[in-house]
Amino acid sequence: MKVNFGQIGVGYWGPNLLRNLVANPDCEVKRVVDLSEDRRNFVSTNYPSVEVSEDVDSILNDKDISAVIISTPVNTHFDLAKRALLAGKHILVEKPIATEVKQLEELDAIATKNDLVICAGHTFLYNSAVRYVKKLIDSGELGDIRYIYCQRLNLGRIRSDVDALWNFAPHDISIMQYWLNEPNEFEVSKRGMDYVQNGVDDVVFLNILYPKNIMVNIHVSWLDPLKVRRITVVGSKKMVVYDDVAENKIMIYDKGIDHIATLGERMDFDRTNVGQFNLRSGDVLIPKIDWQEPLKVEIEHFVDCILNGTKCLTDINHAKNVVRILTENSDLKDD
Numbered sequence: 001m002k003v004n005f006g007q008i009g010v011g012y013w014g015p016n017l018l019r020n021l022v023a024n025p026d027c028e029v030k031r032v033v034d035l036s037e038d039r040r041n042f043v044s045t046n047y048p049s050v051e052v053s054e055d056v057d058s059i060l061n062d063k064d065i066s067a068v069i070i071s072t073p074v075n076t077h078f079d080l081a082k083r084a085l086l087a088g089k090h091i092l093v094e095k096p097i098a099t100e101v102k103q104l105e106e107l108d109a110i111a112t113k114n115d116l117v118i119c120a121g122h123t124f125l126y127n128s129a130v131r132y133v134k135k136l137i138d139s140g141e142l143g144d145i146r147y148i149y150c151q152r153l154n155l156g157r158i159r160s161d162v163d164a165l166w167n168f169a170p171h172d173i174s175i176m177q178y179w180l181n182e183p184n185e186f187e188v189s190k191r192g193m194d195y196v197q198n199g200v201d202d203v204v205f206l207n208i209l210y211p212k213n214i215m216v217n218i219h220v221s222w223l224d225p226l227k228v229r230r231i232t233v234v235g236s237k238k239m240v241v242y243d244d245v246a247e248n249k250i251m252i253y254d255k256g257i258d259h260i261a262t263l264g265e266r267m268d269f270d271r272t273n274v275g276q277f278n279l280r281s282g283d284v285l286i287p288k289i290d291w292q293e294p295l296k297v298e299i300e301h302f303v304d305c306i307l308n309g310t311k312c313l314t315d316i317n318h319a320k321n322v323v324r325i326l327t328e329n330s331d332l333k334d335d
């Protein structure tokens, strides 16, 4: 059985979703809506069989359409998502689904009542490299996770509808929540600065303290000389660097600092706290990652959730914790 789709928004990111929808044999794209005539022309030129419109109701009132993809600017998500759910559609909404936790709770209530799927477009959870690191952490190969830091930097693409935090950090927060098994408890602090546009932070350092003293630092910026997409995980046994723009996306370092047990007065080896350490520096492993386009996997999963009732990996609870972390604790400079 095919799922009939409508898509709202086909600007910079929307075409990637549309391409994957059209390529999926279980999906039929009936209509794409965009306010911009240019973007509608883009769709008509590249996908002549897909209808276009500037009217969102042409999707919402179409009884043949059961699922809607929303890829519009963040400040429009909540309203469009709510309208789509009230019209009885399953929704896949680009990240972040909304800007307030209470909005997500409202969407959740409508979806639960009407047995509808909400999938958040937290693409990185459908990324093979991210999933590989999750398996490494879950298997215990890295030992206890000590701290993780994420760098998502570049010169541009500068926006004015959201700041660098809301544009980039949802990805890293989503990955952290996934890797650490969706903790509901965390302490958050952040500091950002608006150098280019008044009131729109170009660079933000976000710090999260999770249970068991796992410390996470997320550095996002569109005002940086280099394109960096790197996450470093420091475990008690091994360390991993996941570099999304490198050819070798994952490097596993057998490195660490171990206590050297010294002979105690009672002729045992229990004195591990006397300050002797072994700096271990062993092999570096570059695992082979079987690559699949994350959006292809994401859309297949969304369809599976609709047709088979599978629990969505990036469901409303996942989305809610991402927004909690984004909104918790105000920017230090505004205090």
Ligand SMILES: NC(=O)c1ccc[n+]([C@@H]2O[C@H](COP(=O)([O-])OP(=O)(O)OC[C@H]3O[C@@H](n4cnc5c(N)ncnc54)[C@H](O)[C@@H]3O)[C@@H](O)[C@H]2O)c1
Pocket: 008, 009, 010, 011, 012, 013, 014, 033, 034, 035, 036, 039, 056, 071, 072, 073, 074, 076, 094, 095, 096, 121, 122, 123, 167
């Ligand atoms: N998952 C990812 O890796 C990723 C990457 C980039 C962007 N995004 C997300 O995708 C979403 C869109 O970002 P973008 O960069 O494509 O933005 P964009 O501004 O380039 O495109 C948005 C499009 O939506 C249209 N639009 C706006 N309001 C509308 C409405 N009410 N009805 C119909 N059309 C409307 C605009 O005309 C535009 O064509 C954002 O939520 C962003 O966070 C996700």
